[in-house]
Amino acid sequence: EVNSRIATGDLLVTTYTDITERRRTERIKEEFVSTVSHELRTPLTSISGSLGLLAGGAAGALPPRAARLIEIAHANSERLVRLINDILDIEKLSAGKIRFVIETRPLRPLVEDAILANQAFAEKFGVTIAFRTDGSEPWARVDTDRLVQVVTNLLSNAAKFSPRGAEVDVTLQSEGDLAVLLVRDRGPGIPEEFRGRIFERFAQADASDARQKGGTGLGLSIVRHIVGRLGGSIVFDCPADGGTVFRVELPKVASPQPMMPAPAPLPAPDVARPEKRAVLLCDNDPDVVAAMQGALELAGLQVETVRTGAEA
Numbered sequence: 386e387v388n389s390r391i392a393t394g395d396l397l398v399t400t401y402t403d404i405t406e407r408r409r410t411e412r413i414k415e416e417f418v419s420t421v422s423h424e425l426r427t428p429l430t431s432i433s434g435s436l437g438l439l440a441g442g443a444a445g446a447l448p449p450r451a452a453r454l455i456e457i458a459h460a461n462s463e464r465l466v467r468l469i470n471d472i473l474d475i476e477k478l479s480a481g482k483i484r485f486v487i488e489t490r491p492l493r494p495l496v497e498d499a500i501l502a503n504q505a506f507a508e509k510f511g512v513t514i515a516f517r518t519d520g521s522e523p524w525a526r527v528d529t530d531r532l533v534q535v536v537t538n539l540l541s542n543a544a545k546f547s548p549r550g551a552e553v554d555v556t557l558q559s560e561g562d563l564a565v566l567l568v569r570d571r572g573p574g575i576p577e578e579f580r581g582r583i584f585e586r587f588a589q590a591d592a593s594d595a596r597q598k599g600g601t602g603l604g605l606s607i608v609r610h611i612v613g614r615l616g617g618s619i620v621f622d623c624p625a626d627g628g629t630v631f632r633v634e635l636p637k638v639a640s641p642q643p644m645m646p647a648p649a650p651l652p653a654p655d656v657a658r659p660e661k662r663a664v665l666l667c668d669n670d671p672d673v674v675a676a677m678q679g680a681l682e683l684a685g686l687q688v689e690t691v692r693t694g695a696e697a
Contacts (some may be wrong), residue, residue: 398605401452418472426466430673430676431644433463435676436462438680443680472603475606475610485528485531487527488526490527490529492524492564493557496555496557509547510554511549512550513521513554514544515555516557523564524558525637528611528615535612536566538604538605539631543629546570546573548629563637564637565634567631571627571628572627575621584605585604612633616636619632619633664687664689665689667697668692
């Protein structure tokens, strides 16, 4: 809208733009991305599962050279699965199609679980993760799986861009009405010219470095969407002594009272009559079924397979 004054008074000029075609194009793009991602994820899941079984010795011992090739193929297939999952997540988050299950939870156990799950990943880069708190035990209303996804994305970035032998610092603390999570790496920091778009899709400060480290450029965009849906915010800082600090703030809530008592321990199983462990696997893709069945049987489970819900 543009306002201007003429001799007879005020003149209001309004411009209208038809965005029907733009919205149709955006919808086609979203449907295309979703379709391609789903069609890729199914075969990749079976490929990754099968390679994992081979690497784990399901088909017997492999010659050292073959084992190394299988290990490389398995690692890269998992990388492709993560890429597809990131694309699906960002599209669903942007469209508001992901359902959040919000519960009042203590944050410390969730952060500790995420750190434990990412220790092995950090070790591949020669990085350790140190966790500290200020002694408080903040609670917040969160979706457990999505909050763990936030911490995982921040930790994976910190590990990838920290030098070998470095330590990633994770701190959970209370500040007034906020629960604050800090993740600090010891990397080169974020270039000044890139800081304004760090949370954008496919944003990568240095494409060549990103190819060496791996990644989609979607992780921080996903983190921002999730934290926003949880009613929080995320910012970052580049301290003068190096590295980057990401700061996640979530509104604190009071812990539920009274606390539920710990469940009684289960009785020891009767060793003389061990229970038969079995699982029902339902999937209409035979390749996925074969890969999953092999992994489950390798774990000592009896597997029954069906193709449809009606059969199940």
